Amino acid sequence: MCSKTAIPLFIVLSAFFISCINNKGVRLDELTVPAKNSFAHAERFTVHKKDSCTIVTIIDPWQGAEKVRQVYYLVERGKNAPQNAEASQIIYVPVRKIICMSSTHLAMVSALGEHRAISGISGTNYIFDDVLRSRADSGQIVEVGYDSEINDEVILKTDPDLIMMYGIGLESAGYVGKISELGVKIMFNADYLETDPLGKAEWIKVFGALFCKENLADSIFQAEVISYNSIKSSIEEGKFSRPSVLLGLPFRDTWFVSPGNSYISTIISDAGGKYLWGEYESSTSMPFSLEAVYMNSLNADYWLNAGNATSLADIAALEPRLTRLPCYTSGRIYNNTKRTSPGGGNDYWESGSLNPHIILKDIASILHPGLFREHELYYYKKLN
Amino acid sequence: METAQGIKLQRRSGTKVRLIFVMFVFLLAFFFVLDLFLGSVNIKPADVISSFFGNAGSDIRTIIMQFRLPKAVTSVFVGMALSLSGLQMQAIFRNPLAGPYVLGVSSGASLGVAIVILGFSGSVVTAGIGGFGNWILVVSAWVGAGMVMMLIMFISSRLSDIMTILILGIMLASGLSAIVTIMQYFSSESMLKAYVIWTMGSLGNLSSGQLKVLVISVSAGVLLSILTIKRLNAFLLGENYAGSMGMNVKSSRTIIFACTSILAGSVTAFCGPIGFIGIAVPHLVRNIFRTSDHAILVPGSILAGGIVMTVSDIISQLPGSERLLPINSVTSLIGIPVVIWIILRKRNNTAMF
Numbered sequence: 001m002c003s004k005t006a007i008p009l010f011i012v013l014s015a016f017f018i019s020c021i022n023n024k025g026v027r028l029d030e031l032t033v034p035a036k037n038s039f040a041h042a043e044r045f046t047v048h049k050k051d052s053c054t055i056v057t058i059i060d061p062w063q064g065a066e067k068v069r070q071v072y073y074l075v076e077r078g079k080n081a082p083q084n085a086e087a088s089q090i091i092y093v094p095v096r097k098i099i100c101m102s103s104t105h106l107a108m109v110s111a112l113g114e115h116r117a118i119s120g121i122s123g124t125n126y127i128f129d130d131v132l133r134s135r136a137d138s139g140q141i142v143e144v145g146y147d148s149e150i151n152d153e154v155i156l157k158t159d160p161d162l163i164m165m166y167g168i169g170l171e172s173a174g175y176v177g178k179i180s181e182l183g184v185k186i187m188f189n190a191d192y193l194e195t196d197p198l199g200k201a202e203w204i205k206v207f208g209a210l211f212c213k214e215n216l217a218d219s220i221f222q223a224e225v226i227s228y229n230s231i232k233s234s235i236e237e238g239k240f241s242r243p244s245v246l247l248g249l250p251f252r253d254t255w256f257v258s259p260g261n262s263y264i265s266t267i268i269s270d271a272g273g274k275y276l277w278g279e280y281e282s283s284t285s286m287p288f289s290l291e292a293v294y295m296n297s298l299n300a301d302y303w304l305n306a307g308n309a310t311s312l313a314d315i316a317a318l319e320p321r322l323t324r325l326p327c328y329t330s331g332r333i334y335n336n337t338k339r340t341s342p343g344g345g346n347d348y349w350e351s352g353s354l355n356p357h358i359i360l361k362d363i364a365s366i367l368h369p370g371l372f373r374e375h376e377l378y379y380y381k382k383l384n
Numbered sequence: 385m386e387t388a389q390g391i392k393l394q395r396r397s398g399t400k401v402r403l404i405f406v407m408f409v410f411l412l413a414f415f416f417v418l419d420l421f422l423g424s425v426n427i428k429p430a431d432v433i434s435s436f437f438g439n440a441g442s443d444i445r446t447i448i449m450q451f452r453l454p455k456a457v458t459s460v461f462v463g464m465a466l467s468l469s470g471l472q473m474q475a476i477f478r479n480p481l482a483g484p485y486v487l488g489v490s491s492g493a494s495l496g497v498a499i500v501i502l503g504f505s506g507s508v509v510t511a512g513i514g515g516f517g518n519w520i521l522v523v524s525a526w527v528g529a530g531m532v533m534m535l536i537m538f539i540s541s542r543l544s545d546i547m548t549i550l551i552l553g554i555m556l557a558s559g560l561s562a563i564v565t566i567m568q569y570f571s572s573e574s575m576l577k578a579y580v581i582w583t584m585g586s587l588g589n590l591s592s593g594q595l596k597v598l599v600i601s602v603s604a605g606v607l608l609s610i611l612t613i614k615r616l617n618a619f620l621l622g623e624n625y626a627g628s629m630g631m632n633v634k635s636s637r638t639i640i641f642a643c644t645s646i647l648a649g650s651v652t653a654f655c656g657p658i659g660f661i662g663i664a665v666p667h668l669v670r671n672i673f674r675t676s677d678h679a680i681l682v683p684g685s686i687l688a689g690g691i692v693m694t695v696s697d698i699i700s701q702l703p704g705s706e707r708l709l710p711i712n713s714v715t716s717l718i719g720i721p722v723v724i725w726i727i728l729r730k731r732n733n734t735a736m737f
Contacts, residue, residue: 149570251581253588254708290588291451292424292706298443320591321450
């Protein structure tokens with residue numbers, strides 16, 4: 001009898017101990033990755049306060065990264081950094097000089113009124129914003145190069161408080177390895193991996209923390225959430241059929257099809273459209289044969305984001321067979337190239353990341369012509 | 385002579401040769417038709433047939449007539465052109481490793497394309513892929529290949545030693561590749577992707593006008609090759625021997641170089657540098673016919689090249705799936721085991737040269 005009760009008791013006790021250990025493990029995780037608050041959309045970063053510093057954690061900062069966590073301790077100038085932090089993790093805030101490696105970062109810094117802090121940019125030719133472009137022309141913003149061509153000497157001379165890095169893959173870390181070794185702080189920005197449009201916009205909170213303007217960043221983001229959701233719900237209220245949408249352009253006879261779990265397909269869906277490859281989930285674009293894409297695209301009502309095509313003739317010259325598509329013959333092709341600078345910069349990639357509600361409204365008014373009659377297309381234009 | 389003995393000992397009988405040719409023709413026809421039936425989009429065989437008589441739905445007709453038929457025709461002509469020019473280069477240089485690109489034709493074409501895709505600033509570049517059409521790549525590849533071809537022919541008309549020309553050709557190719565590498569190094573990701581995709585080759589991107597140009601130029605090259613069969617045989621015996629037989633070595637060489645450049649140059653211009661076929665198919669044909677007589681090898685390579693290329697195209701389409709494999713990888717991956725098997729099975733490959 002005794003042994004018979006002892007065995008279940010033992011099992012219960014061990015289960016209890018194991019659960020305790022597990023609980024502890026979970027709690028440790030939560031320290032670095034806190035539970036998402038109810039209004040959070042971003043999946044690639046968290047920001048939370050601990051003692052006197054702000055902890056920013058970047059989650060899986062590049063394509064294909066798994067369980068990579070980059071933790072930064074944002075410490076106010078003059079205060080002491082936490083003991084356990086390594087030097088490369090400590091960023092003294094507010095940041096006074098920042099180098100931005102992607103155009104999406106520019107709009108967020110500018111929105112916080114900190115455009116004077118931008119001291120270097122990757123691709124100064126492609127800036128759309130007038131203010132920033134004139135600062136680049138006058139030499140107040142320097143060109144720092146990109147990828148393997150990052151100009152270490154220029155960066156060291158600029159002496160930035162932080163480089164906001166953008167990297168497609170792990171190798172990007174190698175490009176900045178040398179400058180990181182020399183003490184320049186580098187933060188990876190993974191906004192381009194966010195699939196929720198509001199999640200991408202939420203990255204302004206990271207900049208808010210860096211410039212000690214958390215409240216301003218929060219209110220900008222909240223305003224964005226409200227406008228995005230109100231447009232979205234007004235579309236949901238209307239009872240429309242969902243027009244189907246084709247995206248992109250082929251490379252020779254291969255069409256790299258954007259997957260259904262992407263940023264743009266979320267906006268199309270929110271705008272009351274149906275992306276033709278909406279059911280395909282992938283972290284990268286998928287190489288499909290032109291034949292297969294053509295066949296599926298016969299059902300497309302609209303064709304959006306047609307690469308760098310600026311006219312119907314561009315598409316006809318690239319691939320004459322595509323002119324047979326119904327969305328081509330009916331002229332329902334729109335591209336996000338309305339706001340481009342002479343140097344080739346496109347505002348869609350610059351301010352668009354912070355203004356998904358405008359992109360949403362653009363696409364919604366394209367797909368449902370009767371819906372927002374007063375709205376004039378902002379990023380998009382019809383190809384003629 | 386050792387080579388002469390080799391020819392006599394291994395030669396197949398005339399009936400057998402004829403039988404193999406009949407089989408080659410049959411296989412080419414079979415795979416050409418199969419290439420029309422198989423593709424990413426599943427189409428019923430009955431619909432494929434009726435689309436030729438205008439009875440199928442317009443969408444299926446478009447797929448067959450506008451996508452699959454031009455691609456199948458391209459495959460056949462590309463296969464023919466590459467294996468033929470590979471055969472010619474192997475004969476002239478008496479070197480089993482020679483191929484259509486040994487003179488630097490593909491490197492010249494690559495440089496031309498690299499200048500268009502990688503050389504300009506970003507906005508123009510993406511327009512190169514998405515804007516001013518695909519003729520720009522064709523023309524630039526052709527100009528690049530043509531310049532290299534003229535240079536080699538100029539050198540060839542002044543130098544008598546064939547090995548010097550081979551070395552110069554390889555040096556030229558390496559030099560041009562180095563320039564392309566520098567351009568790749570200084571280009572952005574999107575440009576690099578566009579260029580890398582070009583180097584992977586593609587058969588299905590030709591407009592009907594381009595297909596006409598390809599067919600005409602490859603046919604001209606094939607015709608010229610048939611006219612030079614005797615000269616190729618003479619080259620196999622060595623240039624001195626050929627000269628003593630009364631052949632003008634330098635002018636023959638120039639004609640054959642021109643022929644190869646037309647064949648390999650136009651293929652590279654339209655479809656990118658498609659590798660392997662040009663080196664492998666001539667070996668395959670030599671081993672099947674067991675001869676080094678170009679009167680048999682030339683038509684044999686034309687047919688076998690077409691067969692191998694259509695098979696590669698079918699595989700690259702991954703029938704039934706929407707996805708694609710790059711054609712260049714397919715030609716290598718299916719061809720390499722075949723060639724290794726043949727070469728190991730038959731030890732005296734040198735006897736063929």
